[in-house]
Amino acid sequence: MVTEPPSRAQVPPAPAVSRAQVLVASNRGPVSYTVRDDGTLTSKRGGGGLVSGLSAIGSGADAVWVCAALGDGDREAVRRTGGRLDPADTGGQRVRMLGIAPEVYSDAYNGVANSTLWFVHHLLYQTPLEPSFGPEFRLQWASYEAYNRAFAEALADEAAEGAAVLVQDYHLALVPGMLRALRPDLRIGHFSHTPWAPVDYYRLLPDDIGRQLLRGILGADRAAFLTRRWADAFTACCTELLGGTGNTRIGVHGLGSDADFLRERAHRADVDERIVTLREQIGRSTSTGEVRKTIVRVDRTELSKNIVRGLLSYRRLLADHPEWHDRVVHVAFAYPSRQDLEVYRDYTAEVRRVTDAINDEFGTEDWSPVVMHVQDDFARSLAAYRLADVALVNPIRDGMNLVAKEIPVVSERGCALVLSREAGAYEEMGEDALGVNPYDISATAKALHEALSMPLDERTERAKRLAAAATALPPQQWFLDQLTALRAL
Structure with missing residues (x-):
């Protein structure tokens, strides 16, 4: 006692x-x-x-x-x-x-x-x-x-x-x-x-x-x-x-993020194995034959992470821009958190409900608009980081948010970052991110469209500056x- x-x-x-x-x-x-x-x-x-x-x-x-x-x-x-x-x-x-x-x-x-x-x-x-x-x-x-x-x-x-x-x-x-x-x-x-x-x-x-x-x-x-x-x-x-x-x-x-650790850990065999599975789930567009673009988020199902509004913003993107149908997949990892509290269990259930609704509304036999995983798997998270074209980090409020500082470091495609202005990371990374009001799903959908449409050279240059800001003060x-x-x- x-x-x-x-x-x-x-x-x-x-x-x-x-x-x-x-x-x-x-x-x-x-x-x-x-x-x-x-x-x-x-x-x-x-x-x-x-x-x-x-x-x-x-x-x-x-x-x-x-x-x-x-x-x-x-x-x-x-x-x-x-x-x-x-x-x-x-x-x-x-x-x-x-x-x-x-x-x-x-x-x-x-x-x-x-x-x-x-x-x-x-x-x-x-x-x-x-x-x-x-x-x-x-x-x-x-x-x-x-x-x-x-x-x-x-x-x-x-x-x-x-x-x-x-x-x-x-x-x-x-x-x-x-x-x-x-x-x-x-x-x-x-x-x-x-x-x-x-x-x-x-x-x-x-x-x-x-x-x-x-x-x-x-x-x-x-x-x-x-x-x-x-x-x-x-x-x-x-x-x-x-x-x-x-x-x-x-x-x-x-x-900041630990760049050396992340880059080394992201290229181990277990991550490579998960990349193969994720690529199969993402797939290629049936109309163009190109690999579908990915919008990646990795969060705990914590109320402040704003996962539901993020999903609703993605739904708004698909509704406003049908040209992205079959050409983009939202890879969303929502790992259960604090499930001993009823409000968190209810929130986790709502995340799953909205995910299913989006897939039912827009999905086809060959395309699942949202690939959702709820079982915590660090190697799979790193695999998603590597495949990210766009990172979505839209918390209601966050002390820092290290995911925003990790994905730009690991992404192999020079990802664009859609970032809530209420995340602490925005103070250091807002200049090269696409900043959003986390409550505004229409504006977030617009930012997702802008990120997906960003020219490769601009995205690559922004990603380099984001990675530099993200690693300016490593944990040690x-x-x-x-x-x-x-x-x-």
């Missing part, structure tokens, strides 16, 4: 054997566990910017990653190891996994982080009906506090004197303030991977909770964001609700820049 709130007294550093000079805290760690039928545990390592970033500081650095147990396998690993995982499972990385009580974790993660904070920062509420903050939410908020407190205590326990601590995202917004009270000697940074809500929308939150979240992040020496727009929104909220940001420095680090440098800035304070 999560412990009771600690006293305000400082927690002494852990014994020398376990002290770390660099610490990362995030909800999800670099490894997950599954319990087999025979009771043995199997581990699976993950990837992403934090994994790449930590590797960049070198194996000799004294670093530890603090994360939460997400499922039964993780909790069993914590039970067997005391939470300090076997380096053989983590690629040599020191990891401390927290066995937070399942009911506390569920309330904090599903009730507050994903059903409240995510909705606020992505402007997803249907405000005539939601949100409604009553006694049930206050109980969930108490779990969110306990969950954050567990992280703060673990970090205080693991950190050496004066260590640098990089706390990640909206799940852990209270950690910097709690950790500051326990260990004022530490250098603390917080990084937000989501957008930040404008003041008027942020004030949907109960007043006391809105202020508590801001004060939590301002417990850090440095609060950083993916774009200047999100940083300015945070500053505006602090100014409006608290009178300013105090002594906390504000930074911007626009996470993104992480090191934050660490350097924090240590310099």
Whole structure:
């Protein structure tokens, strides 16, 4: 169980054997566990910017990653190891996994982080009906506090004197303030991977909770964001609700894609195999004999990704421009996300319904206008990247959106990019993308037509500039820049 709130007294550093000079805290760690039928545990390592970033500081650095147990396998690993995982499972990385009580974790993660904070920062509420903050939410908020407190205590326990601590995202917004009270000697940074809500929308939150979240992040020496727009929104909220940001420095680090990894991984045998299958599904036009053009999107079925309006825009394209019939295929990968929440299950069902409606309305015996896949398959995603003529990235709101930064790097055809102006990536890539209002399906359909019709030389030149912008700050440098800035304070 999560412990009771600690006293305000400082927690002494852990014994020398376990002290770390660099610490990362995030909800999800670099490894997950599954319990087999025979009771043995199997581990699976993950990837992403934090994994790449930590590797960049070198194996000799004294670093530890603090994360939460997400499922039964993780909790069993914590039970067997005391939470300090076997380096053989983590690629040599020191990891401390927290066995937070399942009911506390569920309330904090599903009730507050994903059903409240995510909705606020992505402007997803249907405000005539939601949100409604009553006694049930206050109980969930108490779990969110306990969950954050567990992280703060673990970090205080693991950190050496004066260590640098990089706390990640909206799940852990209270950690910097709690950790500051326990260990004022530490250098603390917080990084937000989501957008930040404008003041008027942020004030949907109960007043006391809105202020508590801001004060939590301002417990850090440095609060950083993916774009200047999100940083300015945070500053505006602090100014409006608290009178300013105090002594906390504000930074911007626009996470880019890892070009070397993507290009190498995209040409492995499993990707080549999937390209063969995708090419068969895309096919050739029965009237011209040419390979059909492809509009590619790869997303989780997350409400903010705007998949349904993307499909409706494609339908509008086919209705307004019949010359594209039998000559284009929308390759749409919509991988289920957060299916334990009813609103996400309903959204996933709507994605499938609209896909079927488009294929029923326009499809022929030899042409399926939409090729939809819902089972997560990274190799297949990379295969689609390679085949993309047009990338469609139209989120309602997104902190960055790495898909927009990955497809131009991998595409073999020099793809055009149709990009929502509400994606953080638009700040760096908007000049060479075709920008769209994510709510305007007619304008998005027009942009798709323009992208499909773009002369090859123009598309190729735009794609080169898009790829350069996408890789300007790869994950390793993104992480090191934050660490350097924090240590310099």
